[in-house]
Amino acid sequence: DTGVSQDPRHKITKRGQNVTFRCDPISEHNRLYWYRQTLGQGPEFLTYFQNEAQLEKSRLLSDRFSAERPKGSFSTLEIQRTEQGDSAMYLCASSLSGRQETQYFGPGTRLLVL
Amino acid sequence: GDSVTQMEGPVTLSEEACLTINCTYTATGYPSLFWYVQYPGEGLQLLLKATKADDKGSNKGFEATYRKETTSFHLEKGSVQVSDSAVYFCALGSGYALNFGKGTSLLVTP
Numbered sequence A: 001d002t003g004v005s006q007d008p009r010h011k012i013t014k015r016g017q018n019v020t021f022r023c024d025p026i027s028e029h030n031r032l033y034w035y036r037q038t039l040g041q042g043p044e045f046l047t048y049f050q051n052e053a054q055l056e057k058s059r060l061l062s063d064r065f066s067a068e069r070p071k072g073s074f075s076t077l078e079i080q081r082t083e084q085g086d087s088a089m090y091l092c093a094s095s096l097s098g099r100q101e102t103q104y105f106g107p108g109t110r111l112l113v114l
Numbered sequence B: 001g002d003s004v005t006q007m008e009g010p011v012t013l014s015e016e017a018c019l020t021i022n023c024t025y026t027a028t029g030y031p032s033l034f035w036y037v038q039y040p041g042e043g044l045q046l047l048l049k050a051t052k053a054d055d056k057g058s059n060k061g062f063e064a065t066y067r068k069e070t071t072s073f074h075l076e077k078g079s080v081q082v083s084d085s086a087v088y089f090c091a092l093g094s095g096y097a098l099n100f101g102k103g104t105s106l107l108v109t110p
Helices: none
Strands: A005-007 A010-013 A019-024 A031-037 A044-050 A053-057 A065-068 A075-079 A088-095 A109-113 B003-006 B011-014 B019-021 B023-026 B032-038 B044-050 B056-059 B062-065 B075-077 B086-093 B098-100 B104-109
Touching: A005 A088, A010 A019, A019 A088, A019 A109, A031 A075, A044 A065, A044 B098, A075 A088, B003 B086, B003 B098, B011 B019, B019 B104, B023 B032, B023 B086, B032 B062, B044 B062
Parallel strands: A010 A109, B011 B104
Antiparallel strands: A005 A019, A019 A075, A031 A044, A031 A088, A044 A053, A065 A075, A088 A109, B003 B023, B019 B075, B032 B044, B032 B086, B044 B056, B056 B062, B062 B075, B086 B098, B086 B104
């Protein structure tokens, strides 16, 4: 069990550019989640997948955001036409669905939009 | 909707002092409750959890009891160490997403 990994760990981009983040979940986990955390706040839910199906999206996820999980393994989160307000830590978590479900988080990708 | 309220920090304690971080929740149904810890520059680590009323979660000397009658899940530790300095998040899970509190920053001084 190598844990949840995310890449890159840090990203600096200019306003208007597109960025893509990757998350590799714990191998046997069928659920994968994306959260966003801004300074001084707790993480906020963005979206989640069960296997390859995206089952829920938060209203925080504007049209500029898109997430995929092809083949139900790794996931990508893309932000198009980045804005300064997108600067945040993007956290990925995975879990095994069930009664005692627990989400395990990756180290996060810190995005800074200049 | 479901929500979590936790005490604001920062909390500063001397080593070996007792710690309590208050957390109360509002939820329909029967959520699971969690405490996560975030060390500087790192992601969230699960500290402990409880899945039903009166359950006590414990780990690394930390404890929290799921109190349905007071809708609380307070985090406690009898003797803190410098290495416990971090931000602590209380979270509620019902369905798929976790609802987090704003976090409480703890600084333990030697």
